[in-house]
Amino acid sequence: xxxxxxxxxxxxxxxxxxxxxWSAERYQQTASFVPALGSxxxxxxxxxxxxxxxxxxxxxxxxxxxxxxxxxxxxAVDAAPDMVAAARQRGVEARLVAGQDLDFVGxxxxxxxxxxxxxxxxxxxxxxxxxxALKPGGRxxxxxxxxxxxxxxxxxxxxxxxxxxxxxxxxxxxxFPSAEAYRERLETAGFAVEQIRLIPRPTPVPAGIEAWxxxxxxxxxxxxxxxxxxxxxxxxxxxxxxxxxxxxxxxIADYVRLRFRAFRPR
Ligand SMILES: C[S@@+](CC[C@H](N)C(=O)[O-])C[C@H]1O[C@@H](n2cnc3c(N)ncnc32)[C@H](O)[C@@H]1O
Numbered sequence: 001x002x003x004x005x006x007x008x009x010x011x012x013x014x015x016x017x018x019x020x021x022w023s024a025e026r027y028q029q030t031a032s033f034v035p036a037l038g039s040x041x042x043x044x045x046x047x048x049x050x051x052x053x054x055x056x057x058x059x060x061x062x063x064x065x066x067x068x069x070x071x072x073x074x075x076a077v078d079a080a081p082d083m084v085a086a087a088r089q090r091g092v093e094a095r096l097v098a099g100q101d102l103d104f105v106g107x108x109x110x111x112x113x114x115x116x117x118x119x120x121x122x123x124x125x126x127x128x129x130x131x132x133a134l135k136p137g138g139r140x141x142x143x144x145x146x147x148x149x150x151x152x153x154x155x156x157x158x159x160x161x162x163x164x165x166x167x168x169x170x171x172x173x174x175x176f177p178s179a180e181a182y183r184e185r186l187e188t189a190g191f192a193v194e195q196i197r198l199i200p201r202p203t204p205v206p207a208g209i210e211a212w213x214x215x216x217x218x219x220x221x222x223x224x225x226x227x228x229x230x231x232x233x234x235x236x237x238x239x240x241x242x243x244x245x246x247x248x249x250x251x252i253a254d255y256v257r258l259r260f261r262a263f264r265p266r
Contacts, residue, residue: 057116
């Protein structure tokens with residue numbers, strides 16, 4: 001299913017759309033490592049029984065289920081209809097809401113997010129919505145792509161797309177901030193930042209980088225005429241092979257995560 005999300009300060013230009021097509025089935029086949037690697041940020045959340053938690057960008061609900069299992073009362077939101085449907089199938093109370101359009105007021109003890117905030121622009125609008133959604137004293141605990149995340153993949157996309165007259169930077173839907181820049185955004189919105197840091201995390205991609213590109217890079221490859229798309233993707237793959245494949249033949253993506261815990265002051 002196709003989900004189109006308004007990215008208001010996307011380098012593509014105000015009002016343009018991310019063309020990422022989120023399919024829960026494909027996500028489960030090729031990207032189950034994403035929720036599986038969420039244990040550290042889940043530990044940082046430390047959900048308690050009876051707490052009200054908002055999971056922002058919940059995806060198919062695999063990680064959300066673990067917050068529910070801790071006894072928290074979880075509301076989950078995501079902008080992709082297919083992901084929301086998959087989360088509901090797991091019994092998660094999931095709603096179709098974009099991170100830019102949160103309209104909760106003082107309802108949650110915690111807002112949690114894994115691997116989703118870097119898809120949501122402009123960040124200040126998302127952060128303001130999270131702040132409003134929290135009760136005074138509530139916490140915002142998240143992990144997202146940070147500065148230099150998937151740098152090799154970005155360089156390869158840039159190099160290959162340039163050869164086809166396309167500017168990958170303008171096509172990119174992502175926002176990968178440094179710890180300093182994101183701390184400043186959180187503090188400007190009123191948060192007290194307890195901890196924030198970048199974590200380089202080389203990440204095995206069991207399904208390979210072709211599948212990774214098919215799962216996450218529609219904004220880039222979708223701009224290439226259909227007839228050339230497979231060849232362009234193969235060019236990107238071949239540029240990346242010497243740097244991202246290890247000696248056993250495993251693709252390892254150059255992930256850098258930004259993990260933080262911040263509080264809405266009482
Ligand atoms: C990589 S997945 C992560 C999902 C889940 N948190 C996990 O750990 O598996 C990113 C999710 O962000 C969602 N997303 C992207 N842009 C969004 C937006 N503007 N508002 C809400 N969700 C968004 C996508 O639909 C997708 O489900």
